[in-house]
Amino acid sequence: MKFFAVIVAGGSGTRMNAQLPKQFMLLAGKPVIMHTITAFSASAEKPEIMVVLNKQQFSFWEQLCAEHQFTVPHTLIAGGNTRFQSVKNAIDTINETSVIAIHDAVRPLISTAIISKAYQQALTEGNSVVAVPSKDSVRWQKANGVSQNLNRNEVFLVQTPQTFQSEMIKKAYQQEYKEEFTDDASVAESFGIRINLLPGDPDNFKITFPADLLMAELILNEKSR
Ligand SMILES: Nc1ccn([C@@H]2O[C@H](COP(=O)(O)OP(=O)(O)OP(=O)(O)O)[C@@H](O)[C@H]2O)c(=O)n1
Numbered sequence: 001m002k003f004f005a006v007i008v009a010g011g012s013g014t015r016m017n018a019q020l021p022k023q024f025m026l027l028a029g030k031p032v033i034m035h036t037i038t039a040f041s042a043s044a045e046k047p048e049i050m051v052v053l054n055k056q057q058f059s060f061w062e063q064l065c066a067e068h069q070f071t072v073p074h075t076l077i078a079g080g081n082t083r084f085q086s087v088k089n090a091i092d093t094i095n096e097t098s099v100i101a102i103h104d105a106v107r108p109l110i111s112t113a114i115i116s117k118a119y120q121q122a123l124t125e126g127n128s129v130v131a132v133p134s135k136d137s138v139r140w141q142k143a144n145g146v147s148q149n150l151n152r153n154e155v156f157l158v159q160t161p162q163t164f165q166s167e168m169i170k171k172a173y174q175q176e177y178k179e180e181f182t183d184d185a186s187v188a189e190s191f192g193i194r195i196n197l198l199p200g201d202p203d204n205f206k207i208t209f210p211a212d213l214l215m216a217e218l219i220l221n222e223k224s225r
């Protein structure tokens with residue numbers, strides 16, 4: 001079977017509040033996204049890697065690759081205004097029957113073990129969505145202003161990769177964009193696909209705020225000791 005990795009990095013990182021988009025910020029001496037691409041290239045399935053970037057940043061990325069002697073093979077795809085559009089731009093170019101993992105560039109601490117489990121689950125069960133249990137209590141704030149406790153054993157926080165057999169995810173991404181499409185699982189589910197969860201890893205958090213980058217740096221330092 002052919003495997004693809006779509007690494008989405010077309011965002012501008014408004015919550016990070018920095019000049020440089022967070023996917024290019026340095027983590028342990030190299031841009032965040034290079035850690036992410038390296039993890040996929042090291043996985044047993046040896047996926048073909050697609051990197052989705054804002055078109056305006058193609059030449060900057062090529063400069064970064066030269067500066068960091070980054071030679072992992074990948075193709076560049078132009079991003080869109082939403083994550084949904086960025087993913088769609090990439091998967092629309094895939095015509096082979098395959099298994100496609102979609103991953104946020106800004107989750108650089110993903111392990112090769114989880115990547116492989118995700119590909120294998122999607123191969124046998126159709127899809128695989130990485131998620132972790134909540135470490136906090138969880139409440140649902142209803143429209144009438146009343147909040148209600150939820151059983152946190154039944155609530156999961158969704159990560160990436162989100163991995164699918166190509167035929168189903170390509171069809172799901174033909175739907176019109178809706179605001180509730182915050183990830184690939186929500187797109188697939190709205191198309192009628194039942195989602196399979198795969199246990200994730202708390203370290204596979206999304207770099208969203210400045211403190212997240214500091215935490216990622218600490219974890220990498222600890223792992224290299
Ligand atoms: N138009 C977009 C928006 C987001 N992404 C990617 O989707 C992932 C998750 O998005 P998020 O953390 O929200 O990134 P940003 O959109 O960059 O951040 P913010 O929402 O704070 O602006 C990131 O790797 C981001 O680059 C993308 O490829 N194209």
Ligand SMILES: C[C@](O)(CO)[C@H](O)COP(=O)(O)O
Pocket residue numbers: 083104157158159160182183184206
């Ligand atoms: C895809 C995702 O990372 C799964 O948790 C998340 O939904 C992305 O959300 P964001 O608002 O684009 O950061």
